[in-house]
Amino acid sequence: MSIAKEIVGFAIKAGSSDIHLEEGSPIAIRVNSDITILDQILRPSDMDRLLHEIVGEEKIAAFKQTHDLDTSIGLEGLSRIRINAYVANEKRCLTLRILPDNLPKWETLGLPQPFIDLTAKHRGLVLCTGPTGSGKSTTLAAFINCILETQKRHILTIEDPIEFRFQHSKTSIIHQREVKRDTQSFASALKAALREDPDVIYIGEMRDLETIQLAITAAETGHLVLGTLHTSSAAKTVERIVDVFPAEQQEQARLQVSTSLLGILSQTLCKNTTGKRSLAYELLINTPAIGNLIRERKISQIYSQLQTGSKEGMNTLEQCLIDLVKNGKISQQEAISKASNPKMILNADS
Missing domain, CATH: 3.40.50.300 (P-loop containing nucleotide triphosphate hydrolases)
Incomplete structure (x- = not known):
């Protein structure tokens, strides 16, 4: 299964608005304004797979140069997500904002x-x-x-x-x-x-x-x-x-x-x-x-x-x-x- 769909799907079921990811650290999600830290560790190899899935090689190359990236994508069957990639303490980090699948009324x-x-x-x-x-x-x-x-x-x-x-x-x-x-x-x-x-x-x-x-x-x-x-x-x-x-x-x-x-x-x-x-x-x-x-x-x-x-x-x-x-x-x-x-x-x- 796609690692992006696995992480985002879990967060949606938990009622999360944002997902915080750092290689080598536990996954964290924001639910009703509060941060919840999960048991699952995101390994560097997981971050490689995730970036490849949701960002793509061209933007990964730009990210390696600037250490900052803003973009958004749609995950089929789940939702759109806004993506911010950055580097902190020499580790790659991602903040994913889950956007509602349906336009708000x-x-x-x-x-x-x-x-x-x-x-x-x-x-x-x-x-x-x-x-x-x-x-x-x-x-x-x-x-x-x-x-x-x-x-x-x-x-x-x-x-x-x-x-x-x-x-x-x-x-x-x-x-x-x-x-x-x-x-x-x-x-x-x-x-x-x-x-x-x-x-x-x-x-x-x-x-x-x-x-x-x-x-x-x-x-x-x-x-x-x-x-x-x-x-x-x-x-x-x-x-x-x-x-x-x-x-x-x-x-x-x-x-x-x-x-x-x-x-x-x-x-x-x-x-x-x-x-x-x-x-x-x-x-x-x-x-x-x-x-x-x-x-x-x-x-x-x-x-x-x-x-x-x-x-x-x-x-x-x-x-x-x-x-x-x-x-x-x-x-x-x-x-x-x-x-x-x-x-x-x-x-x-x-």
């Missing part, structure tokens, strides 16, 4: 309706943020899937690597480009994208100034632009975007963000009371009041707008966590560990 993920309503917009910037492993890619995959099913659009994705595989629907078409395979960089693909007649552009990660500038320009010129950032709140996301610009361009950047931004979903995953994970999120919908705060450098006041913006569907992370605790879905301790302001969770009882 927004209804089953617990995503808020006001966020999904943004799928009907024809221009602007929609961002999904959060720490690594918080489900950002899954959320935006569900968002894209909703567009494919309900709109008549051309969707273009730029990813490194491609995670979820989409198909054209009866009403929309989609083209997925992988950095280093189909295009040189996010920036070069974004420049080309404006000549490829897309309605929706998904950027796997907004990593640098050029990519962020091009994303904002695309949002301003009549495209719905989706992207991810590693930020922990809506306010910090706005700060990160503006701060990436040189000082003399930040005033202009604030103006552009205040008009092009549609919404920010900042999310995290919590261990719930059933042994699985629940989504907790902060949602910003860009209203005229929030646009003014961005233009006037009053980012710190965004939080209070989220607290009182329930009519537009907005909420803070703490409000969402408190609701999850009240509904018995997560423990108070878990809510405190995920909150940006733990005192609010404690004070909710008083």
Whole structure:
């Protein structure tokens, strides 16, 4: 039997999201946010077989040169996996992220309706943020899937690597480009994208100034632009975007963000009371009041707008966590560990 299918198949049955492999060490898997170390040792010869199966000779040669590799593949009959190969303490290591075999549906993920309503917009910037492993890619995959099913659009994705595989629907078409395979960089693909007649552009990660500038320009010129950032709140996301610009361009950047931004979903995953994970999120919908705060450098006041913006569907992370605790879905301790302001969770009882 294929060693890749044996390892990944076992991990899927165990409900794992990630597999950690190091030659000469026990296999480890992540289940519901926690690492579990197994008895089975991965021998160097096993690592040779595994790399040959899932990476192939050409990429193995590149990995030997750089000691880093990012890619993804589909394992027939199991699932797609995202692969990161690296070297630590002179040993070859692999992290495998198990991607759901079926495209995620927004209804089953617990995503808020006001966020999904943004799928009907024809221009602007929609961002999904959060720490690594918080489900950002899954959320935006569900968002894209909703567009494919309900709109008549051309969707273009730029990813490194491609995670979820989409198909054209009866009403929309989609083209997925992988950095280093189909295009040189996010920036070069974004420049080309404006000549490829897309309605929706998904950027796997907004990593640098050029990519962020091009994303904002695309949002301003009549495209719905989706992207991810590693930020922990809506306010910090706005700060990160503006701060990436040189000082003399930040005033202009604030103006552009205040008009092009549609919404920010900042999310995290919590261990719930059933042994699985629940989504907790902060949602910003860009209203005229929030646009003014961005233009006037009053980012710190965004939080209070989220607290009182329930009519537009907005909420803070703490409000969402408190609701999850009240509904018995997560423990108070878990809510405190995920909150940006733990005192609010404690004070909710008083």
